[in-house]
Amino acid sequence: MRISAYLATWLTLGACALGSSQSDLPWPAIPKPQQSKSAPEPVNVYPVAVKFGISSDAADNTNALSLTFSKIGDTFTLDYGIAVAGQPLFHVETAEGNPQIEVKYSEAFPGLLNPQSDGPFAFANALAATFRVETYEIKEAGDLTGYFIQGSQRWQSIKMISGKKLVIKQAGFVSSVDQSPLDTFPGYFASSNSTYTDIWALGPRTQQMSCYTPGSQHSTWDITSKGAYIRGQKPASSTRAINLKNYTLSFETMIDRGGTGWRLDTEIDAIQATGPIFILTSEYPAGSFANIDRTLVPPNTLVLGRGWSLQNQTSLPGFVLDKFPLKMNVTEKEWHTILTESPGDGTYTVYLNDQQIAHFNIGSYGLGDPNPYKPGGVYKGFAFGPWQDQAAWVRNVNVTLKTGVNVYSNPMTSPDVLVEYGVHANDQYTCSDAGKRDRYSWLGDRIVSSQVVMVGTSQGEFVWGPANEAFSRQIASGEVPCNTLFSPLDAEGSVIRTTNVDPLLVDYNFDFMQIIYDYWLRSGNDTFLERVWPRMVMSTSWAMSRALDEETQLYGAPQGKRGIPISGEKGQALGPAETVSMILALERMAEMANHLGDHAAADFYKVQAKLSRTAIDTLLWNATAGYYASTIGATGYDMIDIAQVLLANIGSKQRQAQFTDKLSTLRVPAGYINGTRYMDTPGIVNPYYESFLLQGLAVTKRTQLAQDLLDATWGPMVECDRNYTGGYWEYISTDGRYPGLDLFTGQTHFWGSYPTVFLSEYTLGVRPTRPGYEQFIFAPLPGFKTEWVHGRVPTPAGLIYAAWGYNRQGKIVMEITAPKNLHGTIVPPFAGQYTVGKERGRSGNYTFTGGEKLILRED
């Protein structure tokens, strides 16, 4: 495989950029960060290999990156070497006979073999392409740029589907993410074992792929004087006319290409999508895209669907319920009026230009009914969005009750439509779960990755920014939404959309308090803490009122206010994992309250945390079997419970040891599988849970288990094969051979990224003990197997440079240089005596103040 300059820099920064060797020390000199070349204009990214046909075979790639299509069906595979993101870009040299191309994007190579590639991603309208297959018509030579951002892909295919001849000199992307090379970041880590160097580097790259600066994720709708111009995408909802019964939605639409689409009575930003999907197709005039799926969306037809889209995608079911062929031709480039009546009993009647074209009861199909066990989604409304490769204008939208009262009227020509429908460019720093999908800002999923941000790029704006974004949607109850759109929202949109995710993932509000604590500990940013403190108190109070089961003092989520269980059985008290999330949030709230001088509040948080600690230890411990049960009276245990018990130091050391022994029963080649309570697809390893476990093993100094887990779960992600993306994966198969959740798997996914922190804070061993590293320790995990590690750890006062390794005599040597005024404690990872400078025969901890380099040698 050829390696591009960018990729080469990216890959070699760790182990290969070794700098000068130092004769008396086991490790090469620790490099300084490189000056970052500021690149204000968008950066273009190009493939590292191009191959005729669909092939992941990197061999035989001697020709240039130019693509010559001489007949219909000619196809090229483009390999970018690592996952990239942005608007597709084609430098067209020759275009004869109006060529059309079908372009596919996929993180995993097998996506290219699929008609719908690795999509569609219809979970959220997420300021990116919903569909992973796009069609372009190329009228002339010159540069052509796609409209939508494609959120993450390593692989691309381009197939000519009509036309005579096409030469694309180069295809690529106008990057929508930061492309700064790794060596420009303050954080750094390398090891004699390049596997660890490479694993660490997954962190900053995953951040680049999933964290976005304001304005970088552009709007997916265009507002024009003719109305909203909407290309094929997940329909976006208004929150202005909700939960109506017995009403008519009317609007005018002009199809630019292929068709137009809308939904009614569908859950807004929820984890269900049960209202009807309507796609009205055009007559497909001459010149229409040659690859239209005329079975799925025949011409002159109203296609009725339900669920997330008209296609299935792993855990997002889609249904085609019916197709209503029209007796008339649906013309393009002409205005049509569409009325949809919804009396509220499940029947719908659709009129096109005053003629009835469909009448049905959605329940009669028996597919895609609302799931009463899925929480949230009480607010329903209407939405607009055509199908793949279609585009249409929408204007003069009205909602009128049967009584004649008009409750919504919008010409759709004002720019504030974008905020109303949640499709405005992001105006805050935001972080997605992953580059390609679930492009929502998920609150608790950042509990691990926020630490990675601080340890790697030290770009605190990607922690306080998304935190501000989350707080800007906090509602009067105190709830901070467990997930939210990247688009700015007005107050009305915030109230509806935030309420609509209640009571889903209440524990994410607790995790959010930990995220802020973890940020504060590493940044010492008191200004931020003081500003958000009142909101943190509100959020904690809301989560406590929702989650604490007073009878047991466990996280119990007695039941949602609407009688919906949050998870598990109705009213059932849950087990250690969520309770620990609550305990840690309360204890960290207590620490921050004390720092801010609110000692009374601190006491309340502490006492509550203590009650819940005791509850886990007394109510859940099964003494005969030696484990903490998943719930009261339950038999069986969960990996995540083991992780959380270790992480929060619950119970005695002896109980922890017995519980940890259970891990062996959950072992698979790629790590540990979940226990019985979680909704994970069986037979999948979840790096998010493994992250908690890795941290739990680290804080309790279980080095061997920690290192084994690191190797098992994350080692496969740095194998340089066709599944490599340069980013962390969302899931991994139990055998560690491939991304675990089929083509759906996010492969630049930030939630399970703990190894970057683990390697800096426990392998290298530098971590703060007081906010802003004012006090910190240099405490490598004893017994970690490597010859040497070295790295840089960013602090508000500057960089800490640290290294340790074995000399020729097999003795440990440690080096540290810290900024002035920082107080460090070296905790040697060995028991015997050591020498620092002229001080010989010392043992135990060694405290020092920063300012000069210290070398500690085991005697």
Ligand SMILES: *[C@@H]1O[C@H](CO)[C@@H](O)[C@H](O)[C@H]1NC(C)=O
């Ligand atoms: C590097 O670490 C990996 C994972 O533990 C291990 O498989 C490999 O043998 C190590 N390489 C060396 C040279 O120690």
Ligand SMILES: *[C@@H]1O[C@H](CO)[C@@H](O)[C@H](O)[C@H]1NC(C)=O
């Ligand atoms: C999606 O899967 C469900 C369940 O397997 C099935 O009922 C439905 O027909 C599928 N939808 C499509 C569009 O194939």
Ligand SMILES: *[C@@H]1O[C@H](CO)[C@@H](O)[C@H](O)[C@H]1NC(C)=O
């Ligand atoms: C629809 O268009 C076709 C030509 O594309 C024409 O033959 C037919 O008469 C039209 N039908 C109606 C109902 O206008």
Ligand SMILES: *[C@@H]1O[C@H](CO)[C@@H](O)[C@H](O)[C@H]1NC(C)=O
């Ligand atoms: C809808 O409203 C009309 C007029 O007020 C009424 O006659 C009809 O029963 C209502 N339909 C339903 C399903 O409530």
Ligand SMILES: *[C@@H]1O[C@H](CO)[C@@H](O)[C@H](O)[C@H]1NC(C)=O
């Ligand atoms: C609907 O609303 C638009 C703009 O808000 C208005 O101009 C138009 O007259 C209304 N049309 C109908 C048919 O109700």
Ligand SMILES: *[C@@H]1O[C@H](CO)[C@@H](O)[C@H](O)[C@H]1NC(C)=O
């Ligand atoms: C502290 O956080 C605020 C955001 O609330 C940010 O503007 C500021 O730059 C941060 N300060 C430091 C020193 O990071």
Ligand SMILES: *[C@@H]1O[C@H](CO)[C@@H](O)[C@H](O)[C@H]1NC(C)=O
């Ligand atoms: C303890 O665990 C064992 C084995 O899983 C189970 O049979 C027993 O019922 C449990 N005891 C209690 C009190 O739950």
Ligand SMILES: *[C@@H]1O[C@H](CO)[C@@H](O)[C@H](O)[C@H]1NC(C)=O
């Ligand atoms: C990559 O992932 C695929 C599944 O998507 C799997 O079949 C294959 O074994 C993995 N490894 C390689 C080297 O392709």
Ligand SMILES: *[C@@H]1O[C@H](CO)[C@@H](O)[C@H](O)[C@H]1NC(C)=O
């Ligand atoms: C050394 O420091 C560590 C971390 O702060 C602490 O846990 C340990 O008790 C200290 N050891 C001694 C002997 O003071």
Ligand SMILES: CC(=O)N[C@H]1CO[C@H](CO)[C@@H](O)[C@@H]1O
């Ligand atoms: C080891 C174990 O308990 N695995 C479970 C993981 O979760 C799935 C789905 O709930 C169960 O089927 C497995 O048994």
